[in-house]
Amino acid sequence: MSLKLFNTMTRQKEEFQPRESGKVAMYVCGPTTYNYFHAGNGRMFVVFDMIRRYFMYKGYDVRYIQNFTDVDDKIIQRGKVEEMDPLALGQKYIEEYFKDAKELNLLPATIHPKATEHIPEMIEIIQELVSNGLAYETDGDVYFAVDHFPNYGKLSGRTLEDMKAGARVEVDERKHHPMDFALWKKAKPEEPFWESPWGNGRPGWHIECTAMSLKYLGSGFDVHGGGEDLVFPHHENEIAQTEGYLKGQTFAHYWMHNAFLTINQEKMSKSLGNFFTIRELLAKFSGEVIRFYLLGTHYRSPLDFNxxxxxxxxxxxxxxxxxxxxxxxxxxxxxxxxxxxxxxxxxxxxxxxxxxxxxxxxxxxxxxxxxxxxxxxxxxxxxxxxxxxxxxxxxxxxxxxxxxxxxxxxxxxxxxxLVPAANDETLKQVMEVVLQIRSRSRQKKDWEMADFIRDALKDKGIVIEDTPQGARWQIRGN
RNA sequence: GGCGGCAUAGCCAAGUGGUAAGGCAGAGGUCUGCAAAACCUCUAUUCCUCAGUUCAAAUCUGAGUGCCGCCUCCA
Missing domain, CATH: 1.20.120.640 (Anticodon-binding domain of a subclass of class I aminoacyl-tRNA synthetases)
Structure with a gap:
């Protein structure tokens, strides 16, 4: 049986052909760690975890890379609010990620690389892009020159002309083209920074994924995934800078994107403020229920959450x-x-x-x-x-x-x-006695006592069910 | 303004040319002291509207209506 998957690049389902027989190399954009991840992020993680598990079921050896963006504007901003060192804040939410991930039964990635640990790799790529004429420095910032990359827009299906028509891009005099994007950002006072040939600064958002995916998967890997909103600009820019760096070699073969989680039919997003975190949701539902719910709709269809x-x-x-x-x-x-x-x-x-x-x-x-x-x-x-x-x-x-x-x-x-029967021997023995007592009541047709026992235990989360073979019990709830 | 997606029963949701999966809820029944669970039966002649193509359309085409997303940080 052949496996077909929808490739955003070609906008159709294609038969999956791995780069290397029997192996799947995939890269999924991980969270920016400035908060607990929200339910929409959760959908993405669950979806790609499911995809990974199915590849494994099909017999593939899957190498799965999911990064942490642990330095960016939002982390710095949030650090100020929480009066915490931004890099320490990033680490904190990385740890919190793993707690929620466990509840959702997400397999750990083969490697979870962090942006802050790959700065030299990024600098090297940026240098190469500058010397290839695809990037330029302006006052400590380095930008990618989109109009020097043929086919810019091929993933999202738009052209530079289309985007000019949108005119929602703020004009920045330092850029040669309005759509040029930052590879390296000059550090402002009190911001975390790394040394570079262009002075102290930090990487732009997109470059980390290029550096880390190439480092751990090499060029032309199989699947690159993320949420629909990453198609543009994030993945488009990744392609431009990576294929520019690789002098035209293909970056990734299959681009997969999940649709959004909506709430009241609107996209759940941090900027709209209509989000809630998986952590909050776990107070009401088990991770298993949340996961089961999230996979009950095809990953490319919007899912309204309530x-x-x-x-x-x-x-x-x-x-x-x-x-x-x-x-x-x-x-x-x-x-x-x-x-x-x-x-x-x-x-x-x-x-x-x-x-x-x-x-x-x-x-x-x-x-x-x-x-x-x-x-x-x-x-x-x-x-x-x-x-x-x-x-x-x-x-x-x-x-x-x-x-x-x-x-x-x-x-x-x-x-x-396993849970009700196996774990607690004492509880098991107590329940045996309780059920014997209840059984005697029933024999004497003392329904009041029998029902009292059943109702009282139900209040404590233990459900009794009578069967022709005797009563059974189990612990219910989340 | 440019580009793209979606519209299926009370609710959730599959289905991209061959005559409407599955789940939840609901109705009746079996079992049971009662309950729960389970099982059986039933619950969309119809897939937003109108036209068209076809022997055949939820599925293709055109028009319309409604909703949503991307084009700016976002999964």
Missing amino acids: DQNLVMAQKGLERLHTSIRLAQEALDREGSSSNEQIEAELFKAAKEAREAFEKAMDDDFNSALAYAALFELAKTMNGCVQENPAPSEALATAQKTLLELGGVLGIDLLHSV
């Missing part, structure tokens, strides 16, 4: 968890199934789910469509377990398939089995 939709996602996710749990209960029973018809059905369902899942994901990572495969497998498993609650290889295979496919999306469905 609590009601999160609740719907949570319920759906619970359904998958329940299915794993019900299967586990059957598998834990004594004996074995001898119902060949049901076993055949389970094997078939597992096979079909995998095929449907792969078909969906092969088509530009259609995780929303892949969900349908998971739900259908869960439904078949539930029905089979209900009819024939006995262990069988088929049931184990079906359960394993559901766990595996969920795992490819970064959803850990096994958690529901």
